[in-house]
Amino acid sequence: MGLNLLALASSRLPSLIGAVSVQGIALGVMPLLIEHELRWLVLLVAVATVGLKGFVIPTLLRRAMRTANIDREVEPSIGFVPSLLLGAGGTIAAVALARALPLLPEHTGSLLVPGALASVLTGFVLLIGRSKAISQVCGYLILENGIYLFGLLLIHSTPLLVEAGILLDLTVGVFVIGIIVDRIQRAFDSLDTRKLTVLRE
Amino acid sequence: MPRFWLVSTVLGAVAALATAGSVLFQGAEWEWRSSFLVGGEFLYLRLDGVSALFLALLAVLGGAGAVYASEYWPDKAHPRSATAGRAWWNVMLASLAFVLVTSNGLHFLLAWEAFTFAGYFLITLDRHRREVRAAGWLYLAASHAGTVCLFAFFAAVASHNGSWELGPMREHTDLAPFFWLALFGFGLKSGMFPLHIWLPSAHASAPSHVSALFSGVTIKIGIYGLVRFTGWMPVPDIAGWVIAALGVASAVLGVAFALGQHDLKRLLAYHSVENIGIILIGLGFAVVATATDGGDWGRLALAGGLLHIWNHGLFKALLFLGAGSVLHATGTREMSRLGGLWRAMPWTASLFALGAAAISGLPPLNGFVSEWLVYLGLFDGAIARGPIAWPLVLAAILLGVTGALALACFIKVCGVVFLGAPRSRAVTHAHESGLAMRAPMLVLAAGCVAIGLAPVVFWPAVATAVGAWRPGWADAATIVPDSLFALSWAHGVLAAVGLAAATWLWQRTRRGLQRAVTWDCGYEMPSATMQYTAGSFAGIITGWFAWILRPQRHAHCPVDVFPAAAHFEEHTPETVLEHVVEPAGAAVMRLATLVRRLQHGRLNAYLLYLIVGVAALAAVVLLEDRP
Numbered sequence: 001m002g003l004n005l006l007a008l009a010s011s012r013l014p015s016l017i018g019a020v021s022v023q024g025i026a027l028g029v030m031p032l033l034i035e036h037e038l039r040w041l042v043l044l045v046a047v048a049t050v051g052l053k054g055f056v057i058p059t060l061l062r063r064a065m066r067t068a069n070i071d072r073e074v075e076p077s078i079g080f081v082p083s084l085l086l087g088a089g090g091t092i093a094a095v096a097l098a099r100a101l102p103l104l105p106e107h108t109g110s111l112l113v114p115g116a117l118a119s120v121l122t123g124f125v126l127l128i129g130r131s132k133a134i135s136q137v138c139g140y141l142i143l144e145n146g147i148y149l150f151g152l153l154l155i156h157s158t159p160l161l162v163e164a165g166i167l168l169d170l171t172v173g174v175f176v177i178g179i180i181v182d183r184i185q186r187a188f189d190s191l192d193t194r195k196l197t198v199l200r201e
Numbered sequence: 202m203p204r205f206w207l208v209s210t211v212l213g214a215v216a217a218l219a220t221a222g223s224v225l226f227q228g229a230e231w232e233w234r235s236s237f238l239v240g241g242e243f244l245y246l247r248l249d250g251v252s253a254l255f256l257a258l259l260a261v262l263g264g265a266g267a268v269y270a271s272e273y274w275p276d277k278a279h280p281r282s283a284t285a286g287r288a289w290w291n292v293m294l295a296s297l298a299f300v301l302v303t304s305n306g307l308h309f310l311l312a313w314e315a316f317t318f319a320g321y322f323l324i325t326l327d328r329h330r331r332e333v334r335a336a337g338w339l340y341l342a343a344s345h346a347g348t349v350c351l352f353a354f355f356a357a358v359a360s361h362n363g364s365w366e367l368g369p370m371r372e373h374t375d376l377a378p379f380f381w382l383a384l385f386g387f388g389l390k391s392g393m394f395p396l397h398i399w400l401p402s403a404h405a406s407a408p409s410h411v412s413a414l415f416s417g418v419t420i421k422i423g424i425y426g427l428v429r430f431t432g433w434m435p436v437p438d439i440a441g442w443v444i445a446a447l448g449v450a451s452a453v454l455g456v457a458f459a460l461g462q463h464d465l466k467r468l469l470a471y472h473s474v475e476n477i478g479i480i481l482i483g484l485g486f487a488v489v490a491t492a493t494d495g496g497d498w499g500r501l502a503l504a505g506g507l508l509h510i511w512n513h514g515l516f517k518a519l520l521f522l523g524a525g526s527v528l529h530a531t532g533t534r535e536m537s538r539l540g541g542l543w544r545a546m547p548w549t550a551s552l553f554a555l556g557a558a559a560i561s562g563l564p565p566l567n568g569f570v571s572e573w574l575v576y577l578g579l580f581d582g583a584i585a586r587g588p589i590a591w592p593l594v595l596a597a598i599l600l601g602v603t604g605a606l607a608l609a610c611f612i613k614v615c616g617v618v619f620l621g622a623p624r625s626r627a628v629t630h631a632h633e634s635g636l637a638m639r640a641p642m643l644v645l646a647a648g649c650v651a652i653g654l655a656p657v658v659f660w661p662a663v664a665t666a667v668g669a670w671r672p673g674w675a676d677a678a679t680i681v682p683d684s685l686f687a688l689s690w691a692h693g694v695l696a697a698v699g700l701a702a703a704t705w706l707w708q709r710t711r712r713g714l715q716r717a718v719t720w721d722c723g724y725e726m727p728s729a730t731m732q733y734t735a736g737s738f739a740g741i742i743t744g745w746f747a748w749i750l751r752p753q754r755h756a757h758c759p760v761d762v763f764p765a766a767a768h769f770e771e772h773t774p775e776t777v778l779e780h781v782v783e784p785a786g787a788a789v790m791r792l793a794t795l796v797r798r799l800q801h802g803r804l805n806a807y808l809l810y811l812i813v814g815v816a817a818l819a820a821v822v823l824l825e826d827r828p
Contacts, residue, residue, distance in 0.1 A: 077805065100823055124812045128805045136804070 013134055017061050020138050020145075023119075024053025027145055031152060045163050049148075052167055057141065057174050064178035065134055078129030086129075090121030112149060119146030133181045137174060144170060206287050207271050210294070214264030217256055217298065224253035225662035240307055242365050247304040250669030251432065254507060254662065255418070255425045256301050258514040261648065262417040263294045265641035266410040269522055272637035273529060274326070274408055282326040286408070289326075293319035293414065300422060306355035306365040313351065317344045320419060324407040336402035339778075343399035347389030351426075354382035358434075369433050377435045383426060384443070391423025393481060394451035397474045398778040401458075404470035405534070409525020412466060413518035416473045421510055424480055428507070431488050432670040441492055442592075445485025449599050452478030456606040457746040460613070460739040461773030465524045465534045468614065469517065472560060475603060476513040480506045482596055483575045486582065489589065491671060498585060500674050501682065502578030504663045509571035511659075512652060516559040516568060519645040523553035526638055527618060530631040536735040538625040539618045545631040550619040552642045557611035559649045562604045565692030565699070567652035570685075572604065577684060606742065613738045622729040654692050656685050736771045743773070751776050 028050030031042050076083065094117035103113065123143025127136055148166070223229055228250075235244035248256070267290065276283040296315035303309050321344075325337035357379050359365045370376065385396070392400040400420070404412045427444070455474030462468035483506020490499020526549040527542060528534055543550045559566035576597055583593040623629050633639075652659055660681045668675030721727040736743075743750055750773050757768040799810075 097819075102826075121812075124808060127808045128812070131805065 013065055013132070014062070016135060016138050017058050017065075020061075020141050021054050021058035023142065023145055024057070025050050027148055028054060030149070034152065048164070048167055052171055053141075053145070056171060060174050060178050061134060061137060064181045067182055076129055077131050078125070083125055083129050086125050087118075087122050090125065091118040094118040094121060112153060116146045116149035119143070119149060122146075133177070133184060137177050137181075141170075141174070203271060203276060203283075203287065206291075207267055210267040210291060211264045213294075214260040214267070218260035218264075220248065221253040221257035221260060222662075224248055225250060225257065225665050228665055240311065242305050242307050244308065245304045245366055246302045248302050250665035250667075251425070251428055252301045254510065254666040255421060256298060257662075258421065258511055259294065259297055259301070259418045261645075262414055262514055262518050263290075265518065265522075265644055266290070266414050269413070269525070269638055269641045270408075270410045272635050273410055273525055279326070282328075285322065286326050286411075289319045289322045290411075290414075292316075293323060293419075297418060297422060301425065304367045306359050306367055308365075309367070310348075310352060310355055313348065316419070316422070317341070317348065320344075320415065323411040324403050324415075326408055326411070327406075330406075332402070333406040336399075336406035340399045340403040343389060343396075347386040347396075350382045350386035350389075354379050354386060357382070367433065371433070371435050374435045377437045380430070380434065380436045380440055383430050384440075387423040387426035387430075388447070389423070390420060391427070391477050391481075392420045392451075392474050393423075393447050393477055394454055394474060395447075395777055395781075397451070397455075398775060398782055400474060401462075401467050401470040401775060404473065404521075405464055405467040409466070409521050409528060412470070412525070413521035416470065416521055417514040417518040420473060420477060421514060424477065424484070424510060427481075428484060428670060431484065436488060436492075438492055441485050441488030441490075443485070444481050444488060445592075445596060448478045448481030448483075448485050449596055450478065451475065451481060452603040453599055453606075454746075454749060456603050456610060457743070457750060458773065458776075460606065460610050460746070461743045461750045461752055463536050463735045463772075465527065465536055465539075465614065465618065466521065467534075468536075468610070469520050469524060472520075472607065472610070473513075473517060475607060476509065476517065476560070479572065479575065479600065479603070480509050480513070482506070482600060483509065483571075483578065486578060486593065486596070487670075490582065493589065497677065498578045498581035500578070500667060500671075500678055501574055501581060503670065504660075504667055504678070505571050505574030505576075505578055507666050508574060508652070508656075508659070508663050509568075512559070512567040512571045512649070515645050515648045515652070516556045516566075519556035519642055519649065520553060520560065522638070522642050522645070523549050523556060526634040526642075527553075527631075529634055529638070531627040533625070533627050536614070536617045539628055540621045540624040540729065540732065541619070541628060542623075542631055543619040545628070546619075546633045548633055548639050549642070550615075552639075552646050553619070554615050555646050555649065557615055559653070561608040561611050563608070565653050565695040567649045567656075569692075570653060570656040570688065572600070573684075573688060574682075575600065577682070609742060610739070613735055617733070617735045617738065621732045624729050624732070650696075654696055655689060656692075657681055657689050660685060749776055751780070 028046050028048075031046050031049075078086070091114070095114040097117055098114040101113065120143055123139045123141075123146060126139025126142060130136055130139060151163075151166075220231070224231060230250075231246075231248040233244075233246045237243075270286065270290065274283055274286055279286070293316055296312045296319060299312040300309060300316065303312060321337050321341045324340055325333055327333050328337070355365070358367070358376060361373065361376055362370065389396040389399075404415055407415060431440070431444075452475050455471050455476075455478055459468050459471035459475065462471060483502045483504075487499040487503035487506065490502070524534070526546065527539065530546060530549075531539060531542070533539065555566070559568040562568040562572045579593045579597040579600070583590040583597070661679070664678040667678040718727075721731075724731070743752060752771050752773045755768070755770040757766075759765050759767040
């Protein structure tokens, strides 16, 4: 959760991407910590997650950033301090909300649910409060991390295929966004998504 | 190709007329169910008295209009739209006929939409003119507002019955409230008073044969819907009073608006509103009669209303075709530019005058017969019943006022357009129209005279329709009212006297006529502009109705002793459209523009909407869970 706040506070794109990749690695290790006995399926998921979220996707993003050749400021539309406050408020709200949710008895005590909700909220704050395409991708990734964290509750009942499919979707999504970022940069000479409003209608 | 179209259309019309006639005069009902599905439903066609009454009118006007169009809208003069006009004309006739015979709600709606679209394309045949496009657009928008209500109506009835098929269902009293939906949907199409906003511009801008079909048949389809579903379905208790009140309002205000018009076809269009009012008075009081005592007088009122459907179809089509001839010959519908057409177009002028006499309800023509029946019903009702007598008397008085105003209006039209001296150069080159335009007018005029002179012959047809509307009245309806016999005789004598007087005058004229200058009130050199204009003729009466007509005047009067440049212009707008519908529409537009600001293309804000929405939903769920 500290990583969420770090992502909100970081004013430069590389550090934002770094926060996302560290969060990805932490997520990947998470199933190993939760599970008591090591099974090959869980191991596989963990390795794939760490590989993709911790290394492949950040690499893709860094490359997109380099090819687009943009300055590395984040350009927030919600300032850093308000974003931090929102993120903190979101975290508190997540903890409060997790108490109110009708959960299974074995999940009630764990920090997984509030953590997941907090990540989703942070992702939203990033998506809403940042105007550059790459920082929005990072917001999206954090949002997705939250969902993944939530999905860990169900790791026994979710088939491997679904997990793998989600990861694949994510990778392809980021890949495509990487290409689009390049295109946007060429067409608009900027990665500010606010300028895309001229495309409406 | 046009010739083949003409022949086949006329043959089809004759066949339809024969079918309708066999149902009306021999009482045979015709029913057919298909073994295949159309749109998921079996076709279910049924031709009873009510349908046949309208089908006969459709056949007559469809055929007459087709013949008229062959000269009025030929390929030579309108190379781009003549073919489209023929195609849409037939689509229109076919879908109208289908609306009349189908007994399935879903198919009714399909055909209803089809003829609405055909009507739109017919109105906008001459679509390179801006006003025509505007009129077509208004028609389409208004029609769809009505169709929405009909969709709701038919869907509600179908869900109550469990089937789209229609038929008598008077015992399902829980269906009664849906009548209001039907009243709005059908009333909008029929052009009753507050819902007539689309009618004047559409009728005025359409080619004249299309105006004739619209005014003669299409708006009657709205009446058909009302007649059909007041007959088949239970209605709320006050439905009859509401219909009658709308009828009175349409009749009086329709003619008042007509008096304020200077455009020949627009004026005729407002007279359609008036005549729809007369029909609705008959229908409304028939519904009142069934709701109160089921009395005899309601039968007479309904018969009058139903006969007026035929009559109005005949003489209004005649008048529109006459107006079309004037437009064809002079190129203008503006009455202040016409005048003295009597000499150039004797046929058109006489036939138009005949139609004018008929629509004003003058004996011995058909308008008088149907209005007489309505009066008879109202007076019988007033005599028979104590408590509802006063509204009936009031309606009869207002109906009389309407007739008087209509007469004044048509004296204005005939006087300004056909008598006097030409007001512009357009008139001096006018020529009589050809045979293909005169023949349909002659047929329609013959219909007017026939119903006027021999109403007894046509009574059985109306009686069949009355019986189909309310089976309880079927037996009583076959007896011809005594007064109708008396009326036939009186009309015969009157016609004979009139004919004799006309012959005598004709003989005298042939011996030689002295022509002299009109007394010019002492002015030197009278000119055509010194004649009464349409506006000045109707000035006093439009003054009485200024509270609703709201005429716009632009006057620049001469003040000095010596005449200087002067200018006077008066224009009567469509009050309901400009003072009610347009402000309401503008308010909706403003609101919509405000809402539209939410859609600005900024992704971040869209995501904000999303999370606010999710949070709101979560809050709702959590708060509801907590007791």
